[in-house]
Amino acid sequence: MAATDALTAPYVLEYTYRRSVGPVLGRFLTGLRAGRIEGSRSAAGKVQVPPSEHDPDTGAPTTEFVEVGLAGVVTTWSWATAPRPGQPLAQPFAWALIKLDGADSALLHAVDAGAPEKMKTGMRVKVRWQAERTGAITDIACFEPEAP
Amino acid sequence: MSPREIAIVSYASLLAVPGEPQRDEVELLLPVVTEAVARSGIPKRELGFTVSGSCDYLGGRPFSFVMALDAIGAWPPIAESHVEMDGAFALYEAWVRLQCGDVDSALVYAFGRSTQGDLGRVLAQQLDPYTLSPLWPDDTALAALQARALLDRGRVSERDFAAVAARTRGGDADELVQRPYTVAPLRAHDRGTVADGAAAVVLAAGDLARKVCKRPAWIRGIDHRIEQHQLGQRDLTRSVSTALAGERAGVGKGPVDVAELYAPYTHQELILREALGLGEGVEVNPSGGALAAHPLMVAGLSRFGEAAERIIDGSANRAVAHATSGPCLQQNLVAVLEAAP
């Protein structure tokens, strides 16, 4: 059988899942909609953003929330030359882990920096909100350099 | 209770080359299973346990492992299990099953037709569904965060990444490092070539292994560990789960001749070498590893098979096999294989 003999066909897996988020993520997403970022605080005092549903050390349910800053520090980054469908920005941007002021863990999001030369580990970035917010991680449109 | 002596006694694999006729899962797997079983010298009907690894998302339809059963001829009925993970974790399940003592051999297989979809988008489904996957980060974007963190830590450079690529898949490191970025600081050669493939391994215990194989690859230690999922909660420059699994498997108890490490990205090989304490003298990924060909769900089991082959063919006495799963080396499995039980 020749190389081209097997039949092939396009196939699309398409569906819209409906996720219930539970109380902890619900609070986080409600905060985003209101323009506020909240993390969880563990018994040992560690602040996680996004919040964890449980204490990372003990496994106990999260009960304490802390509002953190809307700006923070890039702990590491990469540069997406050709953004893919669904990603936060259509033009080239940086993926970054961002430790928000007051948080002990870093959040993954995009940074609209224009060019990779503008990116640096340790730089400060701030939230750019979506104009219309619905209560989703995408309510944060992206981050942008704090001082241009 | 000291663990029972278990060895890899045979291995076979098939990587589909682009442009070949398009085999389906069964057609990829059937010759591989047939060859591994034939090489083991154990009649198929006598194998005590069968376990496989695969993932539905590679083809986008549920129950892919059910269709693949035709490749093994499960009749009369067989004692069988399946993990929705890399086949290396299926091998771990088989090892545990053999430790129970009532069966002496097992067939482990894996298949993955990873080229059917856009792997970058497919792997985004692996992430926290509330805060990560809605952003659709692709695997390269995340691996590049890890690579940058490693560069920032110092001691390694992008040229070191290129050197890993040059060693395992050919090319000149100085030339490779001049090429354009895909997702900076990574370039095309830093990511494994996505491939379709299948692999199978036969395990046997004690005297049966000695009977069917001249130099069985004895599993002297095996362990796996998982880490936090959120990248922002880990030190991405170190693989603590690999270090712990390696320690539990006994990697440091003797000299290592060869290591087959499942590193889908060049910089991850560097992180894994460090976590396992593998010095300059250790030959790493003579097979080309997951960089030369990266069939998901198969690449980990292949590392076990390739490492075992080096023991079986007499070219190594002590080997390390490693498999990973998840974004940026979240989960890691390590085994030590030796010529002497």
Add this chain to the structure above:
Amino acid sequence: MSDASKPAKKDADGEVRRIKAPVKLDYTVTAGLALSRFLKGVTAGKLLGQRCGVCSKVYVPPRGGCPTCGVGMGEQVEVKDTGTLTTFCIVNVPFEGQTMKLPYVYGLIALDGADNALHHLILAPPEEVRMGMRLRAEWVPPESRPASMEAIRWFVPTGEPDAPWDSYKEHL
């Protein structure tokens, strides 16, 4: 723009309770070698099975391997487009992508010359459908035949006497 930012639902107290997560993944899938041969036959109006070289059973459609022997299938065998309905169900459930008007019959058909039974639609008044009923394929016209089992639109009764129980009881 993000295809993930669909509005979240909220309850009366305003707390976000759920999110919508649209997923769209594009694949190119293969029918594999054995099924491709069969499907090309189907578009030409032929049902080409394969016989296992070990157990001699004929499978239609052929499979990548013999399910009981775990070996590649051998000799190609053309089977008839007539057969016996071994068992069936009457579908009364609406679902997305359905092509038949409810209620309709769906069953297992042992084709003459094949050793397995295949699933397909039966076009007949549900109350008249019986186990053992003799059927024949009704093909989609050649110019519009797809490369799938849907090249056969459905099976219809031939009007022959029912097959005896012993002739199909192994195909349940």
Add this chain to the structure above:
Amino acid sequence: MSGRACAITGIGQTKHASKRDDVSIAGLCREAALRALEDAGLSFADIDAVVIGKAPDMFEGVMMPELYLADALGAVGKPMMRVHTAGSVGGSTAIVAAHLISSGVHERVLTVSFEKQSESDAMWALSHKYPFQPPLMAGAGGFFAPIVRSYIKRSGAPLDTGIAVAVKDRLHALKNPYAHLTLPEISNDMVKASPMLWDPIRYLETCPSSDGACALVLTSAQAARRAPGKPAWVRGTSMRTEPAVFAGRDQVSPRAGRECAADVYRQAGVSNPSKQIDVAEIYVPFSWFEPMWLENLGFAEVNQGWQKTMDGSTALGGALPINPSGGVLSSNPIGASGMLRFAEAAMQVRGQAGAHQVDGARMALGHAYGGASQFFSMWIVSSERE
């Protein structure tokens, strides 16, 4: 069972419902896990390894969810595995976890299975059109209804056998506070009047679609000594598989099921299952599968399983109570359904089944099956270690 003794010291499950809108996927799993840990007198920190199981990832749209769940289930720094053997997965997952104990590899293992079915739609996930494949079959009911028809033809069972099972299991569910379906008004007439979906299967003869999770803590005998409650002991485990389609296949009473049962009976020293087994939780997603499995499992002669159903033997208070929890017909979080059977068997021999307790139950069978009636997993648990 081979290897070291394995004890079940903790059992937990969620309240099952068509939509557990109050929890995330992790929250659902943790609800069951925390109950199992509390029952075992342990915390996440005491656990050596975690094994999770669920049916296809596409049900929730999370690929390899063990990665995302590692933190929530206390697995960070530990071994974690994910099993998937179709509908039998909940049972297989418990067996893989039991092997981690009986092999001597670990002392305390947490195993969790779940399905959050409401995040998608099972019919969509199971019936969407894939290139080159045969026309749509209308979900699991469309697949299994012809097999039920074959059973009726072969056995000559009265046509209301399925109705009897549907009523009995729903009456049992009324005694189970975790059950999804609670139909106090259930009756033969009500089942009979429900729509015929996949003739011969009526709406009320089918299982619901549920959100839910189940968790078990398994330990070595030594670790079980420190458990606050009485353990159940695993006396046998078995898994068997056969191909989905082959010439001459008996889909009504698959050989894999018969051999799986024979294997697990042998390990537990059971020569007469009807006599020696006090209660069985078997996987009955469509009511007719009770008589079919009674035969396949050796509780009844071939073609006579329906007699036990019809004479009341399988109801609570009967000679061989089947599915005192209400079974899959009352709660069906698919990935967890098998483990719920295994868990109920263990609850029965521990005497902790409350209103659905079978008096004096000492030996119980947990059973699950999946795929095209081709994957089987079973365990036998007992109040006695040997």
